[in-house]
Amino acid sequence: MSDAPNYGETWVYESIVGALPGVNFGERGAIALQIAIFETAVLFFAWVYDLWTAALAGTAAIVVAAVGSVVMLRMGERTRAAAVPTPYRRLLFGSSIEVVLGILAFVALVTHLFVFDPRQSTTPLVTVLFGPDPPIVVVYLMLLILWDLCYRIGTSWWAAVVGLWGALRYRFDEPTAREMRRVNLLNVGFGVTQVLLVPFILDQPILLLAVSGHVVAVTVVSVTAAALIRT
Numbered sequence: 001m002s003d004a005p006n007y008g009e010t011w012v013y014e015s016i017v018g019a020l021p022g023v024n025f026g027e028r029g030a031i032a033l034q035i036a037i038f039e040t041a042v043l044f045f046a047w048v049y050d051l052w053t054a055a056l057a058g059t060a061a062i063v064v065a066a067v068g069s070v071v072m073l074r075m076g077e078r079t080r081a082a083a084v085p086t087p088y089r090r091l092l093f094g095s096s097i098e099v100v101l102g103i104l105a106f107v108a109l110v111t112h113l114f115v116f117d118p119r120q121s122t123t124p125l126v127t128v129l130f131g132p133d134p135p136i137v138v139v140y141l142m143l144l145i146l147w148d149l150c151y152r153i154g155t156s157w158w159a160a161v162v163g164l165w166g167a168l169r170y171r172f173d174e175p176t177a178r179e180m181r182r183v184n185l186l187n188v189g190f191g192v193t194q195v196l197l198v199p200f201i202l203d204q205p206i207l208l209l210a211v212s213g214h215v216v217a218v219t220v221v222s223v224t225a226a227a228l229i230r231t
Contacts, residue, residue, distance in 0.1 A: 010093055011072050011155060031069050038062045038145055045138050054129040054138070057200040061145050064193050068152030071190040075159060075183050082179040085170055092162045102154030106147050112206060125204055152190070153214065159187050160218045163225035171230045184226040191218040 039062055046055035079092060117124040130138055163184045172180060194215050201207040 098155040098158040102151035106150040160221040167228040184222040
């Protein structure tokens with residue numbers, strides 16, 4: 001009998017990796033492959049187009065997304081292993097709201113980069129990173145990495161909200177309460193790693209406010225959820 005979780009009880013990221021026929025990388029293998037593909041592409045195009053400043057920003061985003069992948073897997077494993085009520089699990093995993101939140105974050109970011117920022121700045125962030133005539137393939141790679149990052153940020157938002165709702169709605173036995181506190185604190189850890197992005201957006205007040213606000217909000221909500229869990 002398989003120990004694999006049922007689909008509908010996983011993040012979309014887990015479902016995609018687990019559903020690929022004939023592919024079984026395992027958790028570490030999937031994350032290592034994710035890092036290797038993205039980082040190799042970033043370094044290759046930085047070498048081809050001499051975009052080493054952009055490569056630093058891309059590497060920071062890849063590291064944060066990779067940490068997000070690890071945190072997502074750990075949060076998923078701990079939540080499924082804990083004796084949480086079925087509605088809690090269904091809301092967290094089965095609704096796929098994290099994808100919707102990730103899309104909203106990604107669309108807002110693309111709108112900022114290509115519409116808002118060029119109207120507000122003589123040298124937009126895209127120009128700072130990639131020059132006045134950005135290579136198409138590099139922009140494609142940038143958007144792919146940003147989507148990967150935004151999806152994990154959306155997952156972090158949703159996990160924080162559901163964690164707080166569960167803490168207010170349910171009482172848990174002591175082992176389950178202990179696990180759910182750890183899940184909430186894992187989410188705080190992922191939020192803190194996003195500070196790595198700050199050096200690249202210091203002259204972008206909107207992005208700086210968005211990233212800082214997200215980190216603070218997730219930290220406050222997740223810590224509050226951990227503190228309010230009742231036994």
